[in-house]
Amino acid sequence: MALLEVEGLQTHLHSRRGLNRAVDGVSFSLDRGRSLGLIGESGSGKSMTAMSILQLIPKPYAKIVGGSITFDGQDLLKKTPREMRRIRGGEIAIILQDPMTSLNPVFSVRYQIGEAVELHQQKRAKENLEAVIESLRHVGVPAPEVRVNDYPHQFSGGMRQRVVGAISIACQPKLLIADEATTALDATIQAQYLKLLRSLQGELNLAFLFITHDFGIVAKMCDDVAVMYAGRIVEYANVRDTFERPAHPYTLSLLQAVPTLDSRAERLYAIPGAPGSGYEKFPGCPFFERCALAVDQCRTSKPPVKVVATGHTSECWRADDVYAGNASEIGLPEAKMGKNL
Amino acid sequence: MAAKSGKSKSDYVPLIQVEDLHVHFQVSRGSIFNRERLTLRAVDGVSFDVTHAQTFSIVGESGCGKTTTARTVLNLEKPVAGRVLWEGQDITDLSEEQKKRYRSAVQAVFQDPYSSMNPRIRILDFITEPLLLNARLSNAERRERAQEALTQVGLRAADIDNFPHEFSGGQRQRVAIARALASAPNMIVLDEPVSSLDVSIRAQIMNLLKDLQQNQGYSYTFIAHHLGTVRYMSDWVGVMYLGSMMELSVSEDLFKNPLHPYTRALFSAALPDQPDVEREEILLEGDVAAATDIPNGCRLHPRCPFAKPECSQVKPEWKEVAPRHWTACHLF
Numbered sequence: 001m002a003l004l005e006v007e008g009l010q011t012h013l014h015s016r017r018g019l020n021r022a023v024d025g026v027s028f029s030l031d032r033g034r035s036l037g038l039i040g041e042s043g044s045g046k047s048m049t050a051m052s053i054l055q056l057i058p059k060p061y062a063k064i065v066g067g068s069i070t071f072d073g074q075d076l077l078k079k080t081p082r083e084m085r086r087i088r089g090g091e092i093a094i095i096l097q098d099p100m101t102s103l104n105p106v107f108s109v110r111y112q113i114g115e116a117v118e119l120h121q122q123k124r125a126k127e128n129l130e131a132v133i134e135s136l137r138h139v140g141v142p143a144p145e146v147r148v149n150d151y152p153h154q155f156s157g158g159m160r161q162r163v164v165g166a167i168s169i170a171c172q173p174k175l176l177i178a179d180e181a182t183t184a185l186d187a188t189i190q191a192q193y194l195k196l197l198r199s200l201q202g203e204l205n206l207a208f209l210f211i212t213h214d215f216g217i218v219a220k221m222c223d224d225v226a227v228m229y230a231g232r233i234v235e236y237a238n239v240r241d242t243f244e245r246p247a248h249p250y251t252l253s254l255l256q257a258v259p260t261l262d263s264r265a266e267r268l269y270a271i272p273g274a275p276g277s278g279y280e281k282f283p284g285c286p287f288f289e290r291c292a293l294a295v296d297q298c299r300t301s302k303p304p305v306k307v308v309a310t311g312h313t314s315e316c317w318r319a320d321d322v323y324a325g326n327a328s329e330i331g332l333p334e335a336k337m338g339k340n341l
Numbered sequence: 342m343a344a345k346s347g348k349s350k351s352d353y354v355p356l357i358q359v360e361d362l363h364v365h366f367q368v369s370r371g372s373i374f375n376r377e378r379l380t381l382r383a384v385d386g387v388s389f390d391v392t393h394a395q396t397f398s399i400v401g402e403s404g405c406g407k408t409t410t411a412r413t414v415l416n417l418e419k420p421v422a423g424r425v426l427w428e429g430q431d432i433t434d435l436s437e438e439q440k441k442r443y444r445s446a447v448q449a450v451f452q453d454p455y456s457s458m459n460p461r462i463r464i465l466d467f468i469t470e471p472l473l474l475n476a477r478l479s480n481a482e483r484r485e486r487a488q489e490a491l492t493q494v495g496l497r498a499a500d501i502d503n504f505p506h507e508f509s510g511g512q513r514q515r516v517a518i519a520r521a522l523a524s525a526p527n528m529i530v531l532d533e534p535v536s537s538l539d540v541s542i543r544a545q546i547m548n549l550l551k552d553l554q555q556n557q558g559y560s561y562t563f564i565a566h567h568l569g570t571v572r573y574m575s576d577w578v579g580v581m582y583l584g585s586m587m588e589l590s591v592s593e594d595l596f597k598n599p600l601h602p603y604t605r606a607l608f609s610a611a612l613p614d615q616p617d618v619e620r621e622e623i624l625l626e627g628d629v630a631a632a633t634d635i636p637n638g639c640r641l642h643p644r645c646p647f648a649k650p651e652c653s654q655v656k657p658e659w660k661e662v663a664p665r666h667w668t669a670c671h672l673f
Contacts, residue, residue, distance in 0.1 A: 041539040156628045157403075186402035187566065188625055191610035213540055216612025239616045257544035259573035260614040264593065267551075268573065270544040274509045290541075 001073065002029035003207050004053070004175055009067035011045075011052045013278075021278035022048040024231035025067070032174065033201065035208040037218035037239070040228035043277035046211045049228070050177050053209075054092060055084050072174060090120040093168035097180040099160035103152040109136070110148045113167050120171040135170040136163070138203075140196055158189035162196070169200060176201075179211040194220060215258060219243065224311075227251045230276040230286035237312040247306075247314035247323035249293045285316065293318050354429045355390035356527055356560050357414060357447075362387045362423035364409050368633065379633040383409040385584035386423070388659075389577070391528060394558040398571045398592070400607070401581035404629060407564050410581070411530050414562060415449055416440075441474050448521035452533035454513030458505040464491075465501045468520045490519040494549060511542035518549070528560040535570060547573060568611050572596050580604045583640045584632055586659075590666040601668045602645050639671065647672060 011023035023045045030036045038046040051057050052064055053076065069076040072091065079087070088094075096102050104112060113132045117123060123131060129148070136144035139162040152160055161181070168176060178197070182190040198221070201208060210221055218225050218239060225242040227235040227250065235248035246252045256269035273290040282288065285298045297317050306319040316322065364384040370377045384406040391397045399407040412418045414425055416432050425432045427443055435443055448471070451457045458467055468487040472478055478486070488498035494515040505513060514534060521529045531550070535543040547570065553559055565571050571578060575592040580603065588601040599605050606623040613620070625644040630636055636643055642652040649671060657669040 041541060158628065187568075187607060188402065188610040189628075190612075192624070214612065216614065219613045219616045219618070243615050254540055257541055258614075259544075259547070259569035261568040261572060261596070261608065261611050262614055262618075264572050264596070268544040268548060270548050271541040272545075274511055275539055275541060 003032045003072055004030040004209075005068075005070040006049070006053065007068045007070070009049065009052060009069065010065045011048050011057060011062060012065050013048075013058075013062045015061060017279055019279075021231050022062070023052060024278060026228075026231070026233055027067075028226050028233065028236065030175070030207050030209060032207050033205045034224070035201070035210060035222045037210045037212060037222035037225045038228060039212055039215065039218055039225060041213055041275040043230075043275055044228040045231040045278065046228050047179055050094070050179055050209060050211050053177070054088055054094060055079075056088075086120065089116050089168075089173075090171045091173055092175045092177065093171070093173040094177040094179060095161075095164055095168050095181040097183050099157070099164045099184075100152070102164050103160060105152055108149050108151055109155075109163050109166075113163070113170050116167050116170050131170060132166075135166040138169060138200065139163070139165045140192075141166070158185060158192065161185060161189075161193060165193075165196065165200075169204065169206075172204060173206065175207045175209065177209045177211065180213070181210075182217065183212075183214070197221070215243075215255065227254075230280070230282070231278040232286065232315060234287070234315045235313065237309075241309070241312050245312075245323055245325070247308045247312060247319045248316050249291045249318070249322055250287050252322060253290075253292065293322065355392045356428065357391040357562070358426040358429075359387060359389050359391075359410070359414065360424050360426065362410065362413060362425065363421050364406075364413050364418050365421045370633075381632045382584050382635055383632055384413065384420075385635065387579075387581070387584070387586050388423075389579050389586065389589060391560050391562055392577070393527075393560055394554060395576040396554065396561040396563050396574050397577045397579065398563040398565065398575040399579050399581055400564075400566065400568065400571050402566065402607075402629065404583075404632065405581040406584040406632075407581050408532055411449075411532055411562060411564055415447060415530055416443065445471060445474055445524040446527045447530065448524055448526040448528070449530040449532065450514070450517045450521055450534045453537050454510055454517050455505075455537075457517060458513060460505055463502055463504055464508075464516050467505070467516065468501075468523050471520065471524045474524075486523050487519070490523040491516075493522055493553065494519045495545075509542075510538055511545060514538060514542075514546055515549070518546075518553075522553070522557075526559065528562065530562045530564075532564045533566070534563075536565065536567065543570070550574070568596075568608065569614070580607065583629060583635060585640060586669070587641070588666075588668040588670075590663075594663070594666050598663075598666075600662060600666070600673060601670050602647050602672070603641050639669070 007027050009023050009026045013020040013022050026049055038049060040046045053069055110132055113135060114128050117128050117131045133144045133148055136148060141147050141159060141162055155163060182193050185193060200206060210217060222239050224238050226233045229250050235251045253269060253271045257271055259265055259268055271290050276286045284300050285303045288294050288298045303315050303317045305313050305315050307313050308319055308323040362384055363386060366381040366383055368379050368381050370379055387410055389397060401407050409418060413420055432443060465487055468490060469483040472483045488501055491500060492498050496515055535546050563574050578592045578595045579589040580587045582603045587603045599608055606625045609620045609623045623646060627644055638653045638655055639657050642648045652671050657671045659667060659669045661667050662673045
């Protein structure tokens, strides 16, 4: 059985601008030891999906109005706040983007990691310290016996994010959610950190949920990819198929819009318009207005979820055309130019 | 010392020449009773040229001095040594009249289109503010220039009386570009102009910048950390580390044949564009040294996997090791 099973999740936000269907029917599952990437632009609902799993959504403006979240056989939506507190930081941990805001500047690292251990495992002081040092060692902080008494400002940016990593693995979680965890890091530090996450995954049999806007992270770290747009997963596939045979025009366009280090494109494909969000109501496909392949049907009726291959779905009327590789002939001429040069 | 891009045509004077630039800051450390004065060498010997109608890019990690270099070119920081030449003339000894001209000739677009705009000011005023330097223009003429600039960046002239919050992030960045264009500049300094934008919007802005360059002949000084973006945008690329230029070349030469260990490490750390891409792995040890305490010899030597004994003693010379390809490293 899958470790995490999300089924038809709907999280709505009420704000002055009106109702935002931030997460609008999201389903996926994640096995132990596997990595899933939730990729999308701002407002696509990727972070809100992660926060719904942890029930850290901004109440009362946000509300989970539908669907189910099953983690390790338990229905998370039926848990009391007290039971959820046991799960958060214990069985499910999260790493956020900015280590400076996830750490408290006035407490030592020992206190901040130890707090998590104490809350979840009730160890005696001495054992607690050992657990703290052990988790620092795990994330590759040199001389953990000494550094354990240091404060966040005494660490460099990369080391600070490692400390955040140490907090998250201190209680041996089963699932680690990384919400843009390396976005704020420099390239060389990011490479080290991703390598570390990989080795932790192997050692602890962790399941990873990567929330990102960067196809590079997905390519490097993930087994499966869910592409989100306006609160929906519009394409789901394993990582290789996502890159080699995308079946949704949005995925295809995005891949052609990113300049690569390995070759120089003459011209990038630029998706027109701005990302849609859950504020808008779409009678048809939310990507319709920006899509180079749209037909009349796309404007008026919701696209079905098409299975183009085993484990590969796309929510598009023309999924089969895109999957078959006919896309460049039927409307993305610029994109083709960008790719082959 | 200076990397003279396009020096072969001996009478050619690049638009901007940066010569052996040093920008230092005084910082203090410690408690108020035991204060230590330190010199932070943010830019420590940087030379490059920005040629007409071309893009010179500076890449490097945070704290390498790329933004300080750009700010010095914009005449917002004073160098302690070295100089910035504008069409052959030192920008620190321009007459008042020339200074005004320089300020309209060299414009800037910054990273965050949210914080670079005053939310209470209509974009008409945002765009025309730099035009106030030119006292001869009437209000109507300014408005016309602003509308023209707006249409050039793909917005509607009718948007001119809107407030910033009525625009999305990508549109705001277009407005920021329009402001730069309104002064009819020769060069625009672009400091991470796309990194805060959504992935699908980045390509729009990059293509817009390229089109403007092609049609109007602007020069760009482009600062970015995303290497794919740099390769797409640049004619020339300089790689900075800890205040100093490590390597400089024609963009495609640099990406196809990086020489300096730092450049190679930077490239090897870049995220793959496809799954199963394995890059040459060059890991730098430890962290970047503090700019208040730059290592002797080559500033990379404590982290460099190829360091030799002389690297910690002797500062490597800036050499042209291949045609139009300069680097400072004892391996070459």
